Amino acid sequence: MHDRALPNGEDGTLVERVIAVVNQRIAGRTLAPGAKLPSLRSFAETMGVSKSTVVEAYDRLAADGVIQARRGSGFYVVGHAPPFSVADLGPRLERAVDPFWVSRQSLDAGDGVLKPGCGWLPADWLPEDSMRRALRALSRAPAETLADYGTPLGLAPLRQVLARRMALHGIEVGPDRIMLTESGTQALDLACRFLVEPGDTVLVDDPCYFNFHALLRAHRVRIVGVPYTQNGPDTVQFEQVLAEHRPRLYITNSALHNPTGATLSPVVAHRVLKLADQFGLTIIEDDIFADFELEPAPRLAAFDGLDRVVQIGSFSKSLSASVRCGYIAARRDWIEGLIDLKIAASFGTGRLAAEMVLTILRDGSYRKYMDGLRTRLSRAMGETSARLKAMGIQPWIEPRGGMFLWCVLPEGLDSSVIARQLLAEDIVLAPGNVYSLSQSAGRFLRFNVAQSGDPRLFSALGRAMAAAARRGAPAQIELA
Amino acid sequence: MHDRALPNGEDGTLVERVIAVVNQRIAGRTLAPGAKLPSLRSFAETMGVSKSTVVEAYDRLAADGVIQARRGSGFYVVGHAPPFSVADLGPRLERAVDPFWVSRQSLDAGDGVLKPGCGWLPADWLPEDSMRRALRALSRAPAETLADYGTPLGLAPLRQVLARRMALHGIEVGPDRIMLTESGTQALDLACRFLVEPGDTVLVDDPCYFNFHALLRAHRVRIVGVPYTQNGPDTVQFEQVLAEHRPRLYITNSALHNPTGATLSPVVAHRVLKLADQFGLTIIEDDIFADFELEPAPRLAAFDGLDRVVQIGSFSKSLSASVRCGYIAARRDWIEGLIDLKIAASFGTGRLAAEMVLTILRDGSYRKYMDGLRTRLSRAMGETSARLKAMGIQPWIEPRGGMFLWCVLPEGLDSSVIARQLLAEDIVLAPGNVYSLSQSAGRFLRFNVAQSGDPRLFSALGRAMAAAARRGAPAQIELA
Structure with missing residues (x-):
């Protein structure tokens, strides 16, 4: 040849x-x-x-x-070629429905898999053109931007932008009290490392974002829960839990709570902070959905002045999950310790990712993109809600923005069973109990309305629900 | 107007x-x-x-x-603008010379500060043009690349390239046993989370990379050390430490050990693994300087077949510290647990960073760049070594590649004192005791030969040494 x-x-x-x-x-x-x-x-x-x-x-x-x-x-x-096996693990049906269930299934999902249970937007909902422009701009950036570690706190102009954005929510904080991280999750991890020790007790909402459970288990702490109402945590039970378990830390979302889409009310915010003062509780407020609000909700960090509240966030939901960049804002006297922990656990912060986020945020089109995204999500929320209601799946509330719809199945149905069935049809759902410490959300499902447009979802859901009804699931409930 | x-x-x-x-x-x-x-x-x-x-x-x-x-x-x-204060903290002379001393001073250093003590290459030694090309290529990548989380293991083609590169060092591992991380440091952090619990004992080389101390302290483990010789750890003392302290884990570099630049010999590698077997010890081999070797050194991971050895690495040293991407290769039955931990602690891996590394590694110019870099480092090594010797500062060995020269000061001089003095002149040194658990490297300094070209370094060093001699430092030693 x-x-x-x-x-x-x-x-x-x-x-x-x-x-x-x-x-x-x-x-x-x-x-x-x-x-x-x-x-x-x-x-x-x-x-x-x-x-x-x-x-x-x-x-x-x-x-x-x-x-x-x-x-x-x-x-x-080359002498020893490794065995050739590109192992992108497919969805594994046998995995227990544990805190990692939804994340592993969503991250593993290949093309053609529907992901109404996943926690992020489809790629084509994100500001693709701004990202391309930012990459082209970065290809002309100074060598230091392309090659060096960032400073310990991270890119100063981005921290300034963040400080100004936090000011919009009434949080007065200088850029010297904001530290960039690799992601919102890393921000949470570092804050936990700084604030708790193995064996401590940490309080979460029930339900709450499932990765809080996973991360806290990695920290070897005891986890206790407080029921989440449509206005924030149930304050009566909140007080009881503080008195009984003396948790050192409380982790929550104030705006567009995950998974419920509920929003903290000012009265509950006040009550929570008063109790936190009384019991010496520190609070991590995960504000990752800030940009999705239609009307600004109260922030614990604003009421408290970032004294016993630490705020974290990232750009994974609104800009890109591929560009890793998060932040943490905290008391001035905590920042040094947090920097040391960040260096120990990840050395620098991705300077290129931070420059990219800054470039996109300063792109003139960003505000229009976010306006359009919120409108698009509102429409998808209305449509998904209507389709689910028509099937007898009832939204717990009509959220004031965001991408999540927390829904309850007809009596007697188990959302984990339905989720396993749909996974066999290449549809990843988010069953309620992965969010619930008390395992009391067995009839709930969290829908991401931006990932729920495909009619296959609703026909598969309908079939699974009918099959469960035929198996006499309601009867089992009556026996229990 | x-x-x-x-x-x-x-x-x-x-x-x-x-x-x-x-x-x-x-x-x-x-x-x-x-x-x-x-x-x-x-x-x-x-x-x-x-x-x-x-x-x-x-x-x-x-x-x-x-x-x-x-x-x-x-x-x-906007109503409440935050107080304006861009706080890029300057070098702080008062900080104790602890494990963070060198990293904080190096990361904080502004323009005009010399950093012979820092652990990375100057930006203009790195493959700037390849990075610009990669950014332009990525600006045309599919939307998913720009927007989505990666798969749990991380970008498959990059893991394939890594598997083939590891094969060059005799390590046979499929891409399904390699997990991408945000950085080499994060890889180490995840491996520690997976392998040790608070209160466990972990063994490090004395001296070793200072951030191992920092990270292990964050893990709340007990740290013990074994003296490092020119061929690897002192095997007699290694055995004694294993017998006495029963450490669960040993962290080391095999090729181009940091800070000494020494290289593990095959005999020592064999002995270390035999003892590891005998005492049930797991080993993390940090191979971050792999690309800098002139002649390939033995790898514990190759001898052991990645059974009780975990290998980690990254591209921060050879490509860019701004693009965060590392990896961990381990036993197949450990990978699932490591993925769960990665999701808990940082959710995804930066897909864009991984794509960028892959693009650069596949760029036809990469081999030439690395060849040129090794030659340039050899030359700088010779020059720095000669200048230091002329001042009475003696290299411990002549390293077989890499960027570090581990040097001993004339008798009676304390490298921490010299480092503090030079910091006041905007020169960041790396005093030996930040690397030494036993604090027995008080006369040593680690020089990064790529950051030691400026004559100001040598004149400042000369002045500081002369001043120390006038203060009668040798007399103090004789009294001790």
Whole structure:
């Protein structure tokens, strides 16, 4: 084959042709592991291409680890190729419905899988053009931006923008009290590392974002829950839990609570902070859905002045989950300790990611994009809600914005059972009990309205519900 | 001012001019907090610009949080601007010389500060052009690449490249046993979370990379050390420490050990693994300097077959510290647990960062860049070594590659004292005891030869050494 003339196409084609020939020889053991490749000149002659084409082909093969350059001696086939197995694990039906269930299934989902249970927007709802513009702008950035670690606190102009955005929610904080992190989750992890020790008790809402459970288990703390109402945590039970369990920390969302979509009322905010004062409780307020609010809700951090409240957030939901950047805002005297922990656990913060977020936030089109996104979500919320109601699946509340609709199934149905059934049809749902410490949300499902537009979801749901009814699920409930 | 005609430049200039006028009015309280801004049309007329110019200016002011849009009502000056203080903390002389000393000083260092003590390359030594090309290529990537979380293990083609690169060091591992992380440090953090519990004992080299101490303290474990020789850990003492303290984990670098630049010998590798077997010890091999080797050194992971050895690495040293991407390779039955921990602690991995690393590694110029970098480092190593020797500062060994030169000061001198003195002259050194658990490296300094080219370093060092000698430092040693 190698002595027939190659078509004289563009360089890329010739290089790829040379690569293909080398790969064929390796696969056919003409070139065994450890064997020396032909010299550049002789192979160029054999293949009827220029020497520079072979140079580029060998370079790309070396970059892929197929061959290896030895100084002054030429190129050799790599000795021990690893077994070839691209293992992108598919959804695993057998996994227990634990705090990782929804995240693992959602992250693992391939093309063609519907993800009404997942916690983020579809890629085509996000500001793609702004991201492309930002990448082009960054390709012309100074070398330091492309290569260096950021400063310990992270990119100063982004921290300034964040301080101004927090001011819109009544939180007065200088950029020197804001530390950038790799993500909102990392911000939460660092705050937990700073604030609690193994064996401490931590309070969460019931239901709450399932990853709070997962993270707190990794921290080896005891977790207690307080029921979440349509206006925030149930304050009577909140007080009882504080008195009984003396938790050191409370983690919550104030605006657009996950999974319920509920919003903290000013009265409950006041009561929670008064109790926190009384019992020496620290609070982490996860404000990751801030940009999705239609009307600003009260923030614990604003009422409290960031004294016993730490606020965290990120851009994973509104901009991109691919560009990792989060933040933490806290008391001035806590920032030094948080920086030390960040260095210990991840060294720097991604400077390029921070520059990219800053570029997008300062892009003139950002406000219009967010306005459009909120409108689009409102419409999807209305549509999803109507379709679910028509099937007998009832929204717990009509949320004031955001992407989540927390819904209850008809009596007697178990959302974990339905979720397992739909997973077999390549539909990832979010069953209520992954959010519930007390496992009292067995009839609930969280729907992401931006991921619920496909009619297949509703027909599959209908079939699963009918099958469950035939199996006599309600009767089982009556026996219990 | 606002009624004089504006120069008819490009759009950007006009927009910036409008922004400047609004900012001036706010600063001068003509527009007080809460005040409504002029309508787009009237302000366009006032300024003598088009309405679209004012739209863009208001959008950018809104993005910066200076003004705020209220639906259907117009723009308002933000009520509570945070106190303006861009606090990029300067080097703080008063900080104790603890494990964070070098990292904080290096990360905080502004322009004009020399950093011979820091652990990374100057930005202009890194493959700037490849990074710019990669960013341009990514600006044309599919929307999913720009917006979505990656899969739980991380970008499959990059894991394949990593598997092939590890094969070059004799480590046979499929891409399904490699998990991408946000950084090498995060890989280490996750491995520690997976492998140890608070109160466990962990073994490190003495000296070792200072951040191992910092991270292990955050994990609340007991740390014990074993002296590092020119061929790896002292195996006699290694055995004694295992017998006495029964550490659960040992963390080390095999190739180009940090800070010493030493390399593990095959005999020591064999002995260490035999003892690990005997005492049930797990090992984390941090291979972050793999690309800097001139001759491949043995890897514990290769000898052991990734059974009781976990290997971690990243691209922060050879490609960019701004693009965060690391990895961990481990036993197949440990990977699931590591994924769960990664999701709990940081949710996804930065997909964009992983795509960028992959693009650069596959760039045909990468091999040439690394060859050139190794040559440049060898030259810098020779030059720095010669200059230090001429001053009486003696390299402990001549390292076989890499960027670090571990040097001993003349008798009686304390490297922490010298480091503090040079910090006052805007030079960040790395004093030996930040690397030493036993605090027995008080006469050592680690030099990064890529950051040691400036003659100011050597003159400042000379002055500090002379001053120390005048203060009679040797006499103090004799008294001790």
